[in-house]
Structures are given as C-alpha cells and as structure tokens.
Amino acid sequence: MTAPARQLDENRGDIMQNPYRPYPVRIDEIITETEDKNLKTFKFVFIDPEDEKRFAYLPGQFAELSVAGKGEIPIGIASSPTEKGFVKFTVNKVGLVSSHLHAMKAGDVMGIRGPLGHPYPWEALKGKNVVIIGGGFAFTTLRSSIIYMLEHRDQFGQINVIYGARTPGMLLYVDELKAWEARDDIGMHITVDGAKDPDWKYNVGFVPTITEQKAPPADENTYAIICGPPIMIKFTQPVLDKLGYGHDRIIMSLENRMKCGIGMCGRCNIGKDFVCKDGPVFTLAQLNGMPKEY
Amino acid sequence: MKFVKIDEKQWAEGIGKLKSGYRVFGPVKEGKDHEFRELTGDASPDMAFSNTRLSPKSVVYPQSEVMFEYTTDESRPDHHILKEPRRDDTPRAVIGIRPCDALSFLLVRRNFDSPEYKDPYWLRNYEATTFVGYGCNDPCATCFCTSAGSAPHDTQGLDALVVDRDGGYAAKAITEKGEALMKAAGWTDAMDEAEAEALFADRAAAAEKKITRQVATDKLAEKPSMDLYDAPFWEDVAFSCINCGTCTYLCPTCWCFDIQDECRGCEGVRTRNWDSCMAPLFTAHGSGHNPRGEKVQRVRQRFMHKLKYYVDKYGEGIQCVGCGRCVRSCPVNIDIRKVCDMMNAYDPEAANDCACPTT
Incomplete structure (x- = not known):
C-alpha cells in the first residue's frame, strides 16, 4: 500500500473555500401547494447577487437548505436554471428543520448550500x-x-x-x-x-x-x-x-439521510457510492449492482 | 543533521522548549490507560506505554468542533448569517504517536481532501500538526500493523521518528517540518549515521518479529462487492454485537460525523461531532424508513466500508492500520482480524456447505 505524501499539495488556495458555508438568501415568497398544507414551495433570492452565479446548477441537483439554529435539510431544486433571479424548493413537512421552515415567512433570512450531486444526464x-x-x-x-x-x-x-x-x-x-x-x-x-x-x-x-x-x-x-x-x-x-x-x-x-452533502460525513452511502456526491441520480442498471440500502 | 541522539535531560528540556512555539500533545497515564492530552505547564509525555486507549485522531479531528457561529437576534444586521469562528492556528506537535496511528491520518485524508471538495477544518488542523513518532518495541497481542500497510517503526505519515537508546533516545527527521521541530527542541546532537541506521534497523526488525498475527487482505479487491455483501456470515458476526459503537469511537480511521445546531438564547453554533454507523439514527430517514435499520446491516456496513468499499474506492488497501484497539476494547470480542480473513477467503460457490465462521 502506498500512502499519499505527508506534504500537502502546493496549490492550496482552494482550502479557504468552505464547502459547508451556505449562501445567505431571503425568502421571497411561500406558496402552499397541496390541500393537506404539508407541501410548501419556497422561492429564495440570493442576498449577494454574485452568489446566484456561483450557484450554477442543472435539473436533478439538490441543495442543503440551512436554517441557523435548526440545521440543514437536503432538498431537490425545483426551479430550472433557465428561470433567473431566484431558486425554488418544494418542502414536505417532516422533521425539525422542515417544520421550522414551514413556520417561516417571506423576508426571513436563511441559507442555501450547493448545488450538490449530479444532475440528470x-x-x-x-x-x-x-x-x-x-x-x-x-x-x-x-x-x-x-x-x-x-x-x-x-x-x-x-x-x-x-x-x-x-x-x-x-x-x-x-x-x-x-x-x-x-x-x-x-x-x-x-x-x-x-x-x-x-x-x-x-x-x-x-x-x-x-x-x-x-x-x-x-x-x-x-x-x-x-x-x-x-x-x-x-x-x-x-x-x-x-x-x-x-x-x-x-x-x-435517490434520497438517503444526509448531513454534509459532499461525500464526507459517511451516512448516505450505498456500497462504495454516496447518494450525495456520486448520485443522487443513478440508472437502474447501476442500482442493480448495488446494495438496496436506500 | 539527519540523526540525533537525545539524552533524558535534553529530552525533558526539549519538550519544555517546544511549548513556546507549539501546542504539544503526548501520552499521559489516566487510570490504567494512556491517553493523548495537551501537555500544559510542566507536564511531560509518559513514554512508558504500549499504545493509548483512544487514538490521537482528536488532535486533528476533535470529537466536537465548531464550524460556524451566528446570532438569531433580528436587531443585529448580520442575523442568521453563518460565520467561521476565529481559529487557533498555533502549530501543534504530537509527541510519541505510534506509526500505526500516524498512518491513519493519511488514510483519513483521502476522505477529507477529495478532488472535488476540501474539508477546511480537518485540513487546517492537519497542516498545523507535526507528528513525532515513537517506534514500537513491544507490540500488543492484538496488533497487526504489518498486515495493514504499517509496521512498528514505519515512517509513513511521520515528520520525525524517535526510538529508544541507552540513556535516552535516537531521533531521525523525515520531513522539513520534523527537522524544524527538532531544531526548536534543541535536539541537534548529531549521531553517527552508520550507528544510527543500525540502531533503527535493529529495533524495527526486533519489533516486527514480535507481531505473530497476520491478516490476509490480498483477495479483497478482486471479490465482487455484492458477493461479500450477501455472504452468509454477517448474521454470525453481528450476533453478539450490542451496537455500542466503542469500535468506531476508538478507531483512528473512523471519520463519520454529524452536524448539529445549538443555541443559547440568540447565540448559536453549528458544530460537527463524531458519529457512528453503529447507531440506527445515523441513517434513519425523516419518514421513519431506515435503510440500515437492522443491527446486522450496520455491522456489515462497518466491515464492508473498511475492508471492501474503501479498497474499491481508492485502490490503496484497507481502511485500517492494524492498531488492534477495536479488538482489545470490544465488549463482546468481535475481532476484525477474523472478519477480514473470512471476507478475504470467501467463496460463494463453497459457502452453501457451511455458513459458520471458523473461529
């Protein structure tokens, strides 16, 4: 077994980019989607307009919605990259963060971390x-x-x-x-x-x-x-x-319980692949050769 | 100045000198075991140890670490915006780390330093740390480092290596970081190179001879992952497991973590904490569905991750350094060496005859 060299790579400028830091956003609009009121769509606007460019995504990717004091939840991106000026997520009310989110109002400040995972091909x-x-x-x-x-x-x-x-x-x-x-x-x-x-x-x-x-x-x-x-x-x-x-x-x-969203925290794996980083998009042919741990 | 000799007095003085430029960590006796602790005041490392109960992973990867701070006080202009806390980037020195534990940082780094993402917390702590290894003369009965890519005097992951010598120690610098530390400690008493090399080689050979248990890992890579996943022995391996998580807590190569928000009044932090694949909550969905809801699934996950998924993902051997801690501390005597041998020898064609592990 050869281990990587003790010395770190020369090019370490990227280390300062913290992949856990969410982009600050403001809730622009909340739409109740369903008659049971358990699904709401949140329209977010980036507080720094430059962040919208950094958050360049394709359909099929997801992001961590981040509420200071509550935590983060991984949610698929419901808006299309062809829609400019905002991003949209539809959230089912299930646990701590999603329940808190459902009680928030337009104008509130929170965060979005991503885009994460692979889009549809x-x-x-x-x-x-x-x-x-x-x-x-x-x-x-x-x-x-x-x-x-x-x-x-x-x-x-x-x-x-x-x-x-x-x-x-x-x-x-x-x-x-x-x-x-x-x-x-x-x-x-x-x-x-x-x-x-x-x-x-x-x-x-x-x-x-x-x-x-x-x-x-x-x-x-x-x-x-x-x-x-x-x-x-x-x-x-x-x-x-x-x-x-x-x-x-x-x-x-696919979806699995996630925390980091970047393949490091170790919980969303299916075999050697992480749903967050290697997925969440898989073909059925790929899934046929993987454990059914999802 | 590749090799130096250090007498007892120089050793003690050197540790003292290091404290002005480094946060110094070393083995300290607590109860019947040794632990790595920060050596403050005039504390010195207790070098009369085989290995510490817990691995020194917490020096680089604390059990709980603040990632961000924030306020939820809406009268403040920056409310609900996450900020990184002020960091302590003081250089750290780990004195007396065993070679197996030093190698573990290189294994774990593959997770935190991926081509796509860099974990800034782990990497900054790692970069700030100088590892001064202590060659093992008396490996434990549970040690199998020589089957796991390491050896009692291996230098992978080390900046300097210290070995016992009559009346003190002999040391060799491996990296510039190690050389700088030795200079800062005043350990500059050059040693005859031929004599030093002979000493290091003798010590290494003598210690390696004492490791009698070899573990077979050579066939893990070629086994189909799903064959091992579906192997009949997992029920037997997991039978006695109580999912206590001791193995993951002690393991130098276990890196899984949880992220939690905590607030007191309006002041909050986002922290990351060690987590364990042995806990059902680790994978429980919000819906109640749990892809690894059964104990046997979690036990299988731990061994498959270390001995198959990691092997396949990186092509650099197993995610284990053979320190033997999980073998020593498991309350129900689950032994990774036996599991690894079983996986390595597993043949699904032959498995129909007998599903029992040969223990």
Whole structure:
C-alpha cells in the first residue's frame, strides 16, 4: 500500500473555500401547494447577487437548505436554471428543520448550500425522447427538468410526462400542469388515485397503470426518468420492463439521510457510492449492482 | 543533521522548549490507560506505554468542533448569517504517536481532501500538526500493523521518528517540518549515521518479529462487492454485537460525523461531532424508513466500508492500520482480524456447505 505524501499539495488556495458555508438568501415568497398544507414551495433570492452565479446548477441537483439554529435539510431544486433571479424548493413537512421552515415567512433570512450531486444526464439526453414518470411530492426536480426541456425544446425528441397524486388537491404546480396540458409539444398524462370532483377531466388510476397505457414504446433513443415513493417505483418498474425499457435507459433519483452533502460525513452511502456526491441520480442498471440500502 | 541522539535531560528540556512555539500533545497515564492530552505547564509525555486507549485522531479531528457561529437576534444586521469562528492556528506537535496511528491520518485524508471538495477544518488542523513518532518495541497481542500497510517503526505519515537508546533516545527527521521541530527542541546532537541506521534497523526488525498475527487482505479487491455483501456470515458476526459503537469511537480511521445546531438564547453554533454507523439514527430517514435499520446491516456496513468499499474506492488497501484497539476494547470480542480473513477467503460457490465462521 502506498500512502499519499505527508506534504500537502502546493496549490492550496482552494482550502479557504468552505464547502459547508451556505449562501445567505431571503425568502421571497411561500406558496402552499397541496390541500393537506404539508407541501410548501419556497422561492429564495440570493442576498449577494454574485452568489446566484456561483450557484450554477442543472435539473436533478439538490441543495442543503440551512436554517441557523435548526440545521440543514437536503432538498431537490425545483426551479430550472433557465428561470433567473431566484431558486425554488418544494418542502414536505417532516422533521425539525422542515417544520421550522414551514413556520417561516417571506423576508426571513436563511441559507442555501450547493448545488450538490449530479444532475440528470443532460448530455446523454440530447436528441432523445424523454418520458418523465413522477408520483406524489417527488415531482420537484421533474418540474425543473420539464421547464428546462421546454426552454430548449429543439434539443429533445418527444417529451411525455406521467404524473400522479392521491387526489387532485395533492398535485404540485397545478397552474403549470394545466399550461403544459394546453401545449402540443409535450404529452401530459396527469392522473389521480381517485377524484371526488365530477369536473376532473384528466386520468384516474395509479401511475403504473397509466404508464402502461401512455408511455411511448421503448427504443434506444428513449429514456425514462422516474421519481416517486418506493411503492410507485416498485410497481412501475415491471411495467417498464414489459414495455422493453433497458435498465440503462431508466434514470432514477435517490434520497438517503444526509448531513454534509459532499461525500464526507459517511451516512448516505450505498456500497462504495454516496447518494450525495456520486448520485443522487443513478440508472437502474447501476442500482442493480448495488446494495438496496436506500 | 539527519540523526540525533537525545539524552533524558535534553529530552525533558526539549519538550519544555517546544511549548513556546507549539501546542504539544503526548501520552499521559489516566487510570490504567494512556491517553493523548495537551501537555500544559510542566507536564511531560509518559513514554512508558504500549499504545493509548483512544487514538490521537482528536488532535486533528476533535470529537466536537465548531464550524460556524451566528446570532438569531433580528436587531443585529448580520442575523442568521453563518460565520467561521476565529481559529487557533498555533502549530501543534504530537509527541510519541505510534506509526500505526500516524498512518491513519493519511488514510483519513483521502476522505477529507477529495478532488472535488476540501474539508477546511480537518485540513487546517492537519497542516498545523507535526507528528513525532515513537517506534514500537513491544507490540500488543492484538496488533497487526504489518498486515495493514504499517509496521512498528514505519515512517509513513511521520515528520520525525524517535526510538529508544541507552540513556535516552535516537531521533531521525523525515520531513522539513520534523527537522524544524527538532531544531526548536534543541535536539541537534548529531549521531553517527552508520550507528544510527543500525540502531533503527535493529529495533524495527526486533519489533516486527514480535507481531505473530497476520491478516490476509490480498483477495479483497478482486471479490465482487455484492458477493461479500450477501455472504452468509454477517448474521454470525453481528450476533453478539450490542451496537455500542466503542469500535468506531476508538478507531483512528473512523471519520463519520454529524452536524448539529445549538443555541443559547440568540447565540448559536453549528458544530460537527463524531458519529457512528453503529447507531440506527445515523441513517434513519425523516419518514421513519431506515435503510440500515437492522443491527446486522450496520455491522456489515462497518466491515464492508473498511475492508471492501474503501479498497474499491481508492485502490490503496484497507481502511485500517492494524492498531488492534477495536479488538482489545470490544465488549463482546468481535475481532476484525477474523472478519477480514473470512471476507478475504470467501467463496460463494463453497459457502452453501457451511455458513459458520471458523473461529
């Protein structure tokens, strides 16, 4: 075994860049997204405008939302890099930090640390058909992706979106969903498990069923991006197998408990890979060879 | 001045002189064990020790360290903005570190000094520290450093190495940092090079002969990770484990940490604290889901990390220096040497016949 030299590298200027220091931001707007009020979207503006440039990201990446006195939570970035002047995150109320965040108000100061992790593989997706399959509140980085693709519409083939929630009131970004429905350059397939509203004019049924009916046929040029609760992923995967999607054409985004977000604190690993630094985006082909520790 | 001799008096005076330029850490007897402590006042290192109970990792990587300070007082213009605390960058000297422990810093550095990110806290502390090793003459029965890339007189990770000599010590500078420390201590009494080299070589050879337990690590890299992960012996290895976390606490190469905010009134700090993969909360999701909720999953994680994931990630051997602390202090006698041998010898084809570890 050869160990690295005792002497440190010559070029140590970067050591002063502290990867744990969040960029200060101000909450610009808070939107309650769902009827159970458990999901709110936070729109943040960087206090130093230069930080917005430093926070250059792509859809699929995440950041640590940092509240002084409470802590940090890793959350997928819901805004698209094509939206300028702000960043958006949709947060489910679960624990200490997210509950505190839900009680904060516009104007409050907090921090954002990132962008962290790898985005969806946008280089590989260029010129390809993309089918987005999302369920519940895991639609945040998918929103980012849809806006990004529509802004660069000529770079992609067919775009299809299958998005389901328990009820119409539990869908995120409803106004945007409706606007995308009206377009002819994106195939929208919104569904709910059940609707009491007699005027509900979209699909009713679980995501796997709607996927089977609406997903485009598999070929080398078609990629599926899936984000959702484990139960949805469990039942959607056989459907994609049946449709003939190769496991290297199925892209997933994982989550695990995190602290540092930069591959150092040691808790989010799946085998030798860290969800934070080596993920959170993995292909199903990659995941097939890894422990199921997520 | 590569080799110097230091008599007892020069040694004691040198330690005293160092304290004007360095924060000096050394082994001190506490109860029946030795620990590394900062030597203040006229305290001197107690060199009559085999190894300390805890590793000296805390000199570079404190169990709890403030990362940021802030105020939540909204009448202050900088409220809720995180700032780095004023740092103590005084040079540090660790006197009497064993070669196995010195190597551990090089292993841990791969985690904190990655191509993508640099951990400024660990790196600044590390850069500020000079490591003066103390060659081991009497390795413990639990030591297996020679199977883990080190040796009782190995110099990896050291700035200087000290060995016993009649009436005192002989020392050799390994880096410029080590040379500077020896100069600051006044240890400049040059020693005949041939004599010194013979002394160092004899001491090293004699000590190495005393390490009888070898651990096999040569096949770990070639084993498919999922074969080892799915091996049947994990239930047996984990059976007696009580998840106390002693192994991770003592280990010089365990680096996992937690980050917590703490406030008193409006004044707060963000700290990082050692954490342990043995604790269920380490991986528990906010939803209640826990990818390593079972004890056997956590025990497997600890050994797989040290003996397989690290091996695969860096291609530089195992994440263990063979100090034997976890073997000595485990309350239920789990032995990393046996686990490593089992992993190294594991053949899934043959495993169907017998899942029992050969203990």
